[in-house]
Amino acid sequence: MPKISVKDLPINGKKIFLRVDFNVPLDENLNITDDTRIRESLPTIKYILENGGIPIIASHLGRPKGKFDPKQSLKPVAGRLGELLNREVKFAPDCIGPEVKKIVDGLKQGDVLLLENLRFHPEEEKNDANFAKELASLAEIYVNDAFGAAHRAHASVEAITHYFENPACGFLMEKELQYLEGALKNPKRPLLAIIGGAKVSTKIGVLKNLLDKVDNLVIGGGMCFTFYKAKGLNIGKSLCEDDFINETKPLLDNPKVYLPVDVVVAKDIKPGEKIGTVSIEKIPHDCAGVDIGENSIEAIKKFIQDAKTIVWNGPMGVFEIDEYAKGTEEVAKAIANATEKGAISIVGGGDTVAALEKFNLKSKISHVSTGGGASLEYLEGKELPGVKALKDK
Ligand code: AMP
Helix, strand or coil, X not given: CCECEHHHCCCCCCEEEEECCCCCCECCCCCECCCHHHHHCHHHHHHHHHCCCEEEEECCCCCCCCCCCHHHXXXXXXXXXXXXXXXXXXXXXXXXXXXXXXXXXXXXCCCCEECCCHHHCHHHHCCXXXXXXXXXXXXXXXXXXXXXXXXXXXXXXXXXXXXCCCCEECHHHHHHHHHHHHHHHCCCCCEEEEECCCCCCCCHHHHHHHHCCCCEEEECHHHHHHHHHHCCCCCCCCCCCHHHHHHHHHHHCCCCEECCCEEEEECCCCCCCEEEEEEXXXXXXXXXXXXXXXXXXXXXXXXXXXXXXXXXXXXXXXXCCHHHCHHHHHHHHHHHHHHHCCCEEEEECHHHHHHHHHCCCHHHCCEECCCHHHHHHHHCCCCCHHHHCCCEC
């Protein structure tokens, strides 16, 4: 790991500004519907507490656009975190200002403080230096565990690091980077990437960057159809981004690239509209491709069985509708089986993680990334500002 970790720092008796990603989903009654992100940072919080540090925890939640919004308050998160830690978590009504300073001054060892939503201040997303300085003045040490926010140069992620000598990563950040770096820089081979999802426009950078790193690249989901159109095939009513047809051409004849050979077609992308499975040359003009077909599933399973490292981002079809979920489910199952047999699997992206949850396979994957956008930018080969800002070992 090339970055300094919380483990490398003398934290006993020190106040730690801990940036986490507690951007959890809330229902209309402000109940947390999925606390994964809170649980994922527990190892770092517990380590700080067990080693005498005082965590001052900060996060964003939702998109409040720089204004206070009670519906996007982190207050429910303080309650949930307290339950998980089995101790009281104090909650500050803001993240900067004299009142917060006073609460922070009163903290002692064993206390945990959660600050209010960073994005209630427009300066957060502007990477504002003065705002960052105010945040930094609350603590003596900076630790970033918010992998999910690492692709954003925001004040609590980037500008703040300039006020600390050794900005360090927490255990979740470390784990995310270890898996992604391991997969892309020093993978056990064959390395297989499976990239799907709706839009080629959001993933063309990933495909291009992965091409010379992987041994095999499977492309599935709605974005396939832009490739088929580039090949001159009739794609009926399937998703297509005409502006990206040219961008797909360099990938088309690459021997590493596998495109599905058959697709499930439907009259509409709705339940109850399924027509059947056809080869990709025979998509009816009044139908849309909604899932990969059996022959493609079998071929992709073979790639998965042979791979030692598997990176997966993006579903193979419209998995939210059961009739069109088979391709995604079979791919997920095959990755889970391969993982059981020793392959390393890394899955990222909100929809792909939702698919794993739907099929109850999340626990069977080596690493499920908490950062959809951040992992995608990493796979694109971009340097994440929140990672760059941390101190090298
Ligand atoms: P993304 O956010 O780009 O990973 O896209 C995920 C979405 O792609 C999911 O909501 C899927 O329903 C959708 N998707 C996958 N395959 C298709 C397809 N063949 N046609 C339309 N949408 C699709």
